[in-house]
Amino acid sequence: MLKNTDSHEKLNVVVLISGNGSNLQVLIDQMLDHSLPIKIAAVISNKAAAYGLTRAEKAGITTAVIDNKAYADRESYDSALQQKIDGFQPKLVILAGFMRILTPSFVNHFEGRMLNVHPSLLPNYRGLNTHQRAIDDNAEIHGVSVHYVTPELDGGPVVAQSLVNIKESDTAESLALRVQTKEHALYPLVISWVALGRLQLINNELFFDKEKLESPIVSG
Ligand code: GRF
Numbered sequence: 001m002l003k004n005t006d007s008h009e010k011l012n013v014v015v016l017i018s019g020n021g022s023n024l025q026v027l028i029d030q031m032l033d034h035s036l037p038i039k040i041a042a043v044i045s046n047k048a049a050a051y052g053l054t055r056a057e058k059a060g061i062t063t064a065v066i067d068n069k070a071y072a073d074r075e076s077y078d079s080a081l082q083q084k085i086d087g088f089q090p091k092l093v094i095l096a097g098f099m100r101i102l103t104p105s106f107v108n109h110f111e112g113r114m115l116n117v118h119p120s121l122l123p124n125y126r127g128l129n130t131h132q133r134a135i136d137d138n139a140e141i142h143g144v145s146v147h148y149v150t151p152e153l154d155g156g157p158v159v160a161q162s163l164v165n166i167k168e169s170d171t172a173e174s175l176a177l178r179v180q181t182k183e184h185a186l187y188p189l190v191i192s193w194v195a196l197g198r199l200q201l202i203n204n205e206l207f208f209d210k211e212k213l214e215s216p217i218v219s220g
Pocket of ligand 1: 022023
């Protein structure tokens with residue numbers, strides 16, 4: 001990974017979670033060992049019980065809970081969440097297991113500034129239960145995608161993917177473990193590209209090192 005990034009300005013980010021936060025943990029670790037030039041300004045969860053909040057607190061990172069049950073509808077929730085995020089002035093909003101469908105106005109507000117990690121090779125298997133669906137289809141190859149977020153669920157431009165072979169003996173759980181290992185490598189890599197100014201989304205088109213990216217960057 002990248003080292004000696006101290007001379008480069010750190011990218012101010014906010015991370016949204018709903019659960020365990022294993023992806024968040026990788027970002028915290030790489031922020032702390034200076035291999036990823038980001039500053040996590042805050043971790044925000046829609047669930048008070050999310051273990052990721054504990055991970056953030058242990059690292060001395062500001063946390064907030066905005067409980068969706070306290071809001072009458074999706075619009076009012078997303079508006080409160082947007083205001084909270086804006087208070088930290090992030091250059092990038094990182095969805096790391098944030099299990100909510102977002103309103104178009106929220107997504108458009110963060111256009112070109114919000115990434116998600118999704119456990120499938122998009123456009124295959126948008127939504128939930130991706131591992132079981134891939135197994136049920138007898139797919140041979142599965143994986144993970146990192147994409148910019150647009151109003152279409154799991155439908156934004158895909159920056160990069162890592163591949164995972166499905167074994168005959170795989171269960172959804174065993175496959176999920178191997179996919180998560182790939183997530184933990186791929187997500188910080190893509191975030192580092194944003195931090196170093198190598199990756200941009202302009203008018204819904206991806207640019208990597210100033211060249212238009214016609215298809216996702218794929219690794220094994
Ligand atoms: C990951 O599998 C990610 O692909 C999906 O949510 C999960 C979050 O896991 N969007 P964790 O909370 O980072 O452990």
